[in-house]
Amino acid sequence: MRLLFSGVQTRLQSLATCVLGSGIGKLAHEKPWTLFRFFHYPKHTIYTHSSLTGSMHSLYKLHYGFPDRRLVPQQQLWLLFKRGLFLQSQPTPNPDSVKFLPGREVVPNEASVDFPNAQTAQISPLAKRLFRIEGISSVFLGPDFVTVTKREDVSWSVLRPEIFEAILEFYASEEPVLLENLPESDTSIKPEDDEVVAMIKELLETRIKPAVAEDGGNILYRGYHPDTGIVDLELQGSCTTCSSSVVTLKSGVENMLMHYIPEVKGVREVVSEERQKMEQVSREQLQSLEQRLRDSGVLRS
Numbered sequence: 001m002r003l004l005f006s007g008v009q010t011r012l013q014s015l016a017t018c019v020l021g022s023g024i025g026k027l028a029h030e031k032p033w034t035l036f037r038f039f040h041y042p043k044h045t046i047y048t049h050s051s052l053t054g055s056m057h058s059l060y061k062l063h064y065g066f067p068d069r070r071l072v073p074q075q076q077l078w079l080l081f082k083r084g085l086f087l088q089s090q091p092t093p094n095p096d097s098v099k100f101l102p103g104r105e106v107v108p109n110e111a112s113v114d115f116p117n118a119q120t121a122q123i124s125p126l127a128k129r130l131f132r133i134e135g136i137s138s139v140f141l142g143p144d145f146v147t148v149t150k151r152e153d154v155s156w157s158v159l160r161p162e163i164f165e166a167i168l169e170f171y172a173s174e175e176p177v178l179l180e181n182l183p184e185s186d187t188s189i190k191p192e193d194d195e196v197v198a199m200i201k202e203l204l205e206t207r208i209k210p211a212v213a214e215d216g217g218n219i220l221y222r223g224y225h226p227d228t229g230i231v232d233l234e235l236q237g238s239c240t241t242c243s244s245s246v247v248t249l250k251s252g253v254e255n256m257l258m259h260y261i262p263e264v265k266g267v268r269e270v271v272s273e274e275r276q277k278m279e280q281v282s283r284e285q286l287q288s289l290e291q292r293l294r295d296s297g298v299l300r301s
């Protein structure tokens with residue numbers, strides 16, 4: 001039996017390396033039971049090219065067949081047998097962000113929630129699982145997708161299989177995505193909103209947010225200044241660290257708002273206090289690292 005399992009593991013590792021690349025091939029060697037979750041009991045595993053984006057992405061269709069009881073925890077047997085999961089990953093304009101689509105609702109009521117760091121993820125079991133993976137800097141949960149942003153020094157070939165595993169295990173656990181109710185939507189029209197603000201919110205909700213969500217991001221309404229005609233907006237998800245976010249705001253969002261609402265004269269990006277603190281900590285850590293490298297003679301001024 002041990003020789004048989006060893007032979008299956010070797011074949012599994014070779015297949016994973018050939019089909020999905022060295023990242024999952026390495027995972028097959030270190031965690032052979034994990035790859036059985038991808039190959040042993042799913043009936044279909046598909047790897048394809050995206051004709052829409054022109055770049056390669058993974059497409060996993062996990063239709064659970066009868067799992068091997070020796071390889072799957074007893075309490076998950078019924079769930080894995082009954083549950084089907086269609087998990088897809090797509091690139092975004094931000095090379096450090098990838099959009100994952102589990103083929104089902106993520107955040108209820110067409111809402112979204114941003115987790116710029118692990119400390120803010122306490123209300124989401126899914127986000128907490130993802131932050132346990134070394135190299136992940138932020139997580140954004142949309143209505144039907146999950147956007148994960150990594151550090152620049154980490155490769156997607158290493159992170160992607162671990163992210164797939166975390167998402168699969170989360171949905172098998174049947175935990176709620178959120179433990180608390182979300183606050184009211186930023187584009188909910190309130191009784192005190194005047195006509196211009198109501199039109200801005202309506203345009204954001206119906207035209208702009210869906211387009212930004214296609215790239216794994218989100219835009220929040222943060223205020224309108226009638227004296228200057230400036231609309232304050234906050235970026236979330238893949239948009240936060242994307243080099244083209246300024247172009248998105250100016251060429252896309254600003255032009256559309258100014259076209260349909262003459263009172264709008266421009267848009268301005270605002271950053272939340274939580275993200276400002278996170279960026280400040282990152283800068284301080286980088287400066288500390290550079291100083292240590294200079295002190296050791298590795299880095300010269």
